Structure formats: C-alpha cells, structure tokens
Amino acid sequence: MSSRISPSGKLRVGVLQFPGSNCDADCVDTLKRHFEINAVRVWHQEASLPGLDAIIIPGGFSFGDYLRSGALAAHAPIMRDVKQFASRGGSVLGICNGFQILVESQMLPGALLHNTSLSFVCKTVHLREANGTVLKMPIAHGEGRYWIDERGLAEMEDSGLIAYQYSNPLGSISLDFNPNGSVANIAGVMSHNKKILGMMPHPERATDVVMGGSDDGLTVWRSFLGRI
C-alpha cells in the first residue's frame, strides 16, 4: 500500500459528504472496523482536501438528485480538488451516487441513465469480477443504467476497464440478470490507471454476513485499498 501513512500509522481515507449523502457512515464504519483505516469525513464546502491516501464518494441523493443524479455535486468546488488528487494518481472510489458523480465529472467514461424499467430497483444481485469471481451485494438506485457508445464500449473492453458485470450466481451474464438495462450488464468501471473505480452496487452494505447475508463487499474494498 501507500508509503504515505497518517500520523496514527494508518492509511488516511476521506469520505466526501454532500447534502443528501446517506451512505457515508457505512463507508466510515467499513474502513475503520474491517481495515483499521483512519477514515475522515470531508464536507463538500471544505476549502481544500486534507492530506489523504484515498477518497470515497459515497451513495445517497446529493443535492436531491436535481438536474441529473450526481450532476450538481460534480460541479461542487471540492470536486476540483478530487480531480487534481486523481490526476496525481490518487485512488478514488465512487459508490452508487458517487459513481454518478464520477461520470458526471467525466472522471470515468459513459453516463448513468434512468433504469429501463423506470422503477427504483432495490435488491440483492450478483456481480462477476473481471477475474471471474462472483460477488453478492445489494443495489438501490433509479438511475443506474450504464450507457456508453459502441466505440467507447469496445475501448473499455480492450483496455480491461469493466470492473463488474451483473450476472447470475454462477457468473453467467445475460439480459435476464441485468437489473437496470446497463449496456453489457456493466455494474462498475475503472479508469485507465485502475485508480478510479465507480460502481452502482453497494460493497459497504455487504460487509457482515449477519447484516444482509453477504460479506462479499469486503472483497471489493480489499481490492480497491490494495491498489492505493
């Protein structure tokens, strides 16, 4: 992991908070309890980012999801610092609304649109990682239909930027297991340097078997934190 360690000897990870963020506490809990990471909340009006090893943009309904989900938060002043942090090779994870903010900021390719069903979908799904591993965790979104044009999709496939795809429990990918109409069943994507990850499913809600029946979210966190 990073050679830049916080004074406490732990990694220091910032969890952004916008008006309407509602998954920030779960992210902080996961980082502290499962990874002993010094997780700090960063309010969106902070003049600048504190010294951090990684940034989490949590789920929720930033700015009421007005205009488009994530569109207003993408223009918040703190996002300028997030972009600079990422341009220096910093690690950023956007979950659900955080993923929407990352695509609206054009820090990740594509767009996230209203689900094909036009319904808010809240259920447990299976995801296939690029390495074939199948994970189980919840989704909860109304605008999670990942879209990118054919050329962009081909580039992502060639560069290995598709991190997670909706699948069945055995890892089979088809429209039957696509909860929102995403192109190619895409649930999560990465930047070219693999340091920025955006995903609609909630790994912070699948960290303890007694709470939802799966701790597969820890695999996502372990993988992300391992790339810092």
Added chain:
Amino acid sequence: MDFEVLVQLKGEVLDPEGRAIEETLRAQGIDDVAGVFVAKRYVVSFAKDTKNPDKLIQEIAASYLANPVSQTFKVKRLES
C-alpha cells in the same frame, strides 16, 4: 431576458419514458404514432445588464443542463 433550453437523450440512447408513452398511444389505437421522445425544458433568466448572454447560455447548457455524453440540447431566446 429569458432563454429556453430543451435537453433530450441522443437518438441512439434508449428513452424508456418515451417508449412507454409511444406503446401506450399505439395500444389506444393511435397507430400513426411513429415515436415519442421526452425532452426537459429549462427557462433561464438573465439580469438585464448581462454581457454576451447568447454565449453564456450556450456554456450553461453545454456544461450543466445537458450531459454531452448522452444528451443533446437546443437553445432558443424567448421573446419578452
């Protein structure tokens, strides 16, 4: 002065709301409907002394009101 900005999904992007309306109209027996596409209308008012409002509204539409990845937009100055 006021400007109208119409934002809608690009032609190649599925518009499920438009599709649902289209299918409902056909189900009602209105067979002449060839397509329905939903657009969102914004009205932006500028202060009287705004410099270069035509340029400013283009910037607002392109940077905020529309997502260039998936949407297109049209700007029209409204008569006062």
